[in-house]
Amino acid sequence: MSELALSDEILMGIEKPARYIGNEVNMVRKNPNDVDIRFCMCFPDVYEIGMSHLGIQILYDTFNRRDDVYCERVYSPWPDLDRVMRDKNIPLFSLETQSPVKDFDFLGITLQYEMCYTNILQVLDLSGIPIYAKDRTLDDPIVVGGGPCSYNPEPIADFFDVFYIGEGETRYDDVFECYKAMKDDGSSRVDILHAISKIPGMYVPSMYEVSYNEDGTLASFEPIHEDVPRTVTKEVVMDFNDVHYPEKPLVPFIQVTQDRVTLEIMRGCIRGCRFCQAGMIYRPTRQKDVNLIKDYAVKMIRSTGHEEISLSSLSSSDYECLKEFTYFLIEEMGNQHVNISLPSLRIDAFSLDVMKKVQDIKKSSLTFAPEAGTQRLRDVINKGLTEEVILNGAMQAFHGGWNKVKFYFMLGLPTETMEDAEGIPALCERVAEAYYDIPKDQRNGKISITASSSFFVPKPFTPFQWAAMLDPDTYIERAHHVKDTFRQQLNAKSLKYTYHESYVSVLEGVFARGDRKLSKVIYDAYKSGCIFDAWTDFFDNDKWMAAFEKNGIDKEFYTTRERNEDELFPWDFIDIGVTKRFLLSEWKQAKKGVVTPNCREKCSGCGAAKFGGGVCFERGK
Amino acid sequence: MSEETYKIRIKYAKMGVLKYIGHLDLMRFFQKAVKRADFDIAYSQGYSPHQLMSFAAPLALGVTSEGEYFDAQFNSLIPSDEFVRKFNEQMVDGVYVKDVILLPEKAKKAMSIVAASDYVITFKSEDDLDFTDDNKTEKRKVSDIADKKKKILEVVPYLLEKETIEVFRKTKKNEKVEDIKKGIYKLEVRKDNIYMFLATGSEYNLKPESVLEALCNEAGVEYNKFDYHIHRIETYYKNEDNNLVSLLETGERII
Structure with a gap:
């Protein structure tokens, strides 16, 4: 029996001990003494969530291809184990070798959502690594952040040594070489970080100084050394067909959130919805060669034994060879009893045909994400979906036997009025009416429509980065009004409406566009007991409010304040290719309700073409 | 699925850290191992076919064993030694297949006997x-x-x-x-x-x-x-x- 970090008594006393023992199929084994660099990759949430994340699987595979690097994993211990570890002073350990995280050269933390920030502090704390980067020594790992939230890393800048801005596949080799050369040559920690800060894509917060205006907005953001770059350009994979992809992903023992093969077919999105950060930061849109992904699909099913394969992209319908690939999968996977799951498909004749083949109509539902209730507001957010398209798609589906529909909306979008809010129940009602217009013998019983709305959070690097977030009371009022309006519809019995609570969204709103002043708040919230904030059972709003109060931080400064066009943002030092000028013109177009065509219809000159590839050059321009 | 299938019984050991893997998760582990090995296992009929596989006495979490069993139905057969070898190529530390036998046509499920x-x-x-x-x-x-x-x-x-x-x-x-x-x-x-x-x-x-x-x-x-x-x-x-x-x-x- 291999040595485990936790004793039998502990493992038998906690929920799901399998979260902490490693040993999964396709786990990489190396002798840590045989490598130069030990890298611990962390998803700061529970194992089942972290193991479902594609990005870590890609980097785990990429790093471990190097003979001089051993990449292991760690996830947040669930509160039951967290308590035991604190009680007994057990240091946090990696799954592969069950050895202390503190002994690693690097601790890489993926930042997928703002509500994981206290879990980052939990991981550092349990590892025995000083929470603030300034307190660390050469004995501590270099703590690197990456992922979507690193596009505004400022609220957590004080906790990290380095942020990797952009796509992880491209630049780690340079970081490893730099570290390898310096780790034993007498260089100080500061020297190493200084050297890393000169590698493209790397942001070392301690190499920059910020100052604020009297009103709290950012006055300046400057490197402290001349040789540290003023702007950090995001890293982006431009040869999307010649980049590592894990052919043998890890297969967990216990059921995880995404218990299937995930195959990335495309990165980026041509649509340009104005609320969507992913749609901007992953530009330009790049597709994988269809023959390449066919090959991956077969290999990955073979190497994992998974019974389901799922496609990953922001908008699968925009993948140009989707038809060819989907029919290939149906043919190939059907024989092997592998299910196919196709998220984010536009409802049309093709997708309905596919859904009919791969799903049980009785159990499956149609999903639409109009995001806003009226055409006016959909134009504001640049969501191309029209009511006509929704009704046409729905009618085709109803004739095909479907009778369940799901709608996703947002409330609190810029320029939203009561009329827009009332448009949500009105749209659902019209879909229900259209259903009942079908003669009884041609439809499949009663229709069931479920609509839900979330509280819109303006994000950096979107045209709405200047926008005010709605205040939570008005949001709740509006949600109540929508709910009441639903009850007044003719087909109210077929309609169901739910809305998200406001507290978590407000915090997301603060951190999404926050600055370095917020690190104290996160620290104090953590110290008062906040962890697993993304989990309703553990989220404690009062503790958070107390932490804001204690530090004299006004949440509204970050949320409900509309920004001036010339305001310097904490994330402006990052260059994502898409220019601030383009985002500003989109913000102005939004306020006028003017739509912008998608990247394939017409190039709008967003700036992402500077990377020299992807959709920007698809037509051989 | 062809009408005729062969019933086989697999004996396996669950040792070491595998004792922290529950019964249901171990079943899922074997289902995936069977797929990875590309065995000619039979599937049930119906909309969501599943492998015809059933486990004998479940083992409590924390207990190890070298005498565990499950039954499976196959469309075609290979020699026991080859079954064992192919299974064990797909195992992880702690779990391994010890033997595979062919059951008489009328054999009752391991679970029931x-x-x-x-x-x-x-x-x-x-x-x-x-x-x-x-x-x-x-x-x-x-x-x-x-x-x-x-x-x-x-x-x-x-x-x-x-x-x-x-x-x-x-x-x-x-x-x-x-x-x-x-x-x-x-x-x-x-x-x-x-x-x-x-x-x-x-x-x-x-x-x-x-x-x-x-x-x-x-x-x-x-x-x-x-x-x-x-x-x-x-x-x-x-x-x-x-x-x-x-x-x-x-x-x-x-x-």
Whole structure:
């Protein structure tokens, strides 16, 4: 029996001990003494969530291809184990070798959502690594952040040594070489970080100084050394067909959130919805060669034994060879009893045909994400979906036997009025009416429509980065009004409406566009007991409010304040290719309700073409 | 799926860290292993076909075993040795397939015929115990265990001489005192460990923990489930002659 970090008594006393023992199929084994660099990759949430994340699987595979690097994993211990570890002073350990995280050269933390920030502090704390980067020594790992939230890393800048801005596949080799050369040559920690800060894509917060205006907005953001770059350009994979992809992903023992093969077919999105950060930061849109992904699909099913394969992209319908690939999968996977799951498909004749083949109509539902209730507001957010398209798609589906529909909306979008809010129940009602217009013998019983709305959070690097977030009371009022309006519809019995609570969204709103002043708040919230904030059972709003109060931080400064066009943002030092000028013109177009065509219809000159590839050059321009 | 399928029985061991993997997760592990090995397993009919596979007596979390079984239906056969080799290419540390046999056409499922299992219970050594919490009242000393062990091993040979062996048993509804003597077929000391042969399955199911509890009661020591490690050796069924024999004897190896 291999040595485990936790004793039998502990493992038998906690929920799901399998979260902490490693040993999964396709786990990489190396002798840590045989490598130069030990890298611990962390998803700061529970194992089942972290193991479902594609990005870590890609980097785990990429790093471990190097003979001089051993990449292991760690996830947040669930509160039951967290308590035991604190009680007994057990240091946090990696799954592969069950050895202390503190002994690693690097601790890489993926930042997928703002509500994981206290879990980052939990991981550092349990590892025995000083929470603030300034307190660390050469004995501590270099703590690197990456992922979507690193596009505004400022609220957590004080906790990290380095942020990797952009796509992880491209630049780690340079970081490893730099570290390898310096780790034993007498260089100080500061020297190493200084050297890393000169590698493209790397942001070392301690190499920059910020100052604020009297009103709290950012006055300046400057490197402290001349040789540290003023702007950090995001890293982006431009040869999307010649980049590592894990052919043998890890297969967990216990059921995880995404218990299937995930195959990335495309990165980026041509649509340009104005609320969507992913749609901007992953530009330009790049597709994988269809023959390449066919090959991956077969290999990955073979190497994992998974019974389901799922496609990953922001908008699968925009993948140009989707038809060819989907029919290939149906043919190939059907024989092997592998299910196919196709998220984010536009409802049309093709997708309905596919859904009919791969799903049980009785159990499956149609999903639409109009995001806003009226055409006016959909134009504001640049969501191309029209009511006509929704009704046409729905009618085709109803004739095909479907009778369940799901709608996703947002409330609190810029320029939203009561009329827009009332448009949500009105749209659902019209879909229900259209259903009942079908003669009884041609439809499949009663229709069931479920609509839900979330509280819109303006994000950096979107045209709405200047926008005010709605205040939570008005949001709740509006949600109540929508709910009441639903009850007044003719087909109210077929309609169901739910809305998200406001507290978590407000915090997301603060951190999404926050600055370095917020690190104290996160620290104090953590110290008062906040962890697993993304989990309703553990989220404690009062503790958070107390932490804001204690530090004299006004949440509204970050949320409900509309920004001036010339305001310097904490994330402006990052260059994502898409220019601030383009985002500003989109913000102005939004306020006028003017739509912008998608990247394939017409190039709008967003700036992402500077990377020299992807959709920007698809037509051989 | 062709009409005719072959029923095979797989014997496997679940050791080491695999003891922390629950029964359902281990089933999923084997389903995936079968797919990775590209075996010609048969699937059920219907909208969401599943592999025709069924497991014998489930093993509790924390228990290891070298006598576990599951049945599967295959469309075609390969020799037992090849089955074993191909399975073991897909295993991880702690779990391995020991043998594969072909069952007669009319064979009943392993689950329904399991009648007994035997176990060896070892006392934990210092290494296995958690001594990190020095300030806690739960602190236990190695000498405590050694002392307990001595007292328990003393009563092992005499327990079955008692007219009744009563322990508290938890059922879904309540706790009640039950006489477990009829479920203990053998109980003896072997090389300083406890060997027990117990009724298992649908007719009468006795867990080794219950016997350990009875032994503790008899020896006058406190029962603590973390003092022991339980290991199942083999799973048995009752053959036509009413003898308890290994489930591996229900069929023939495939040559």
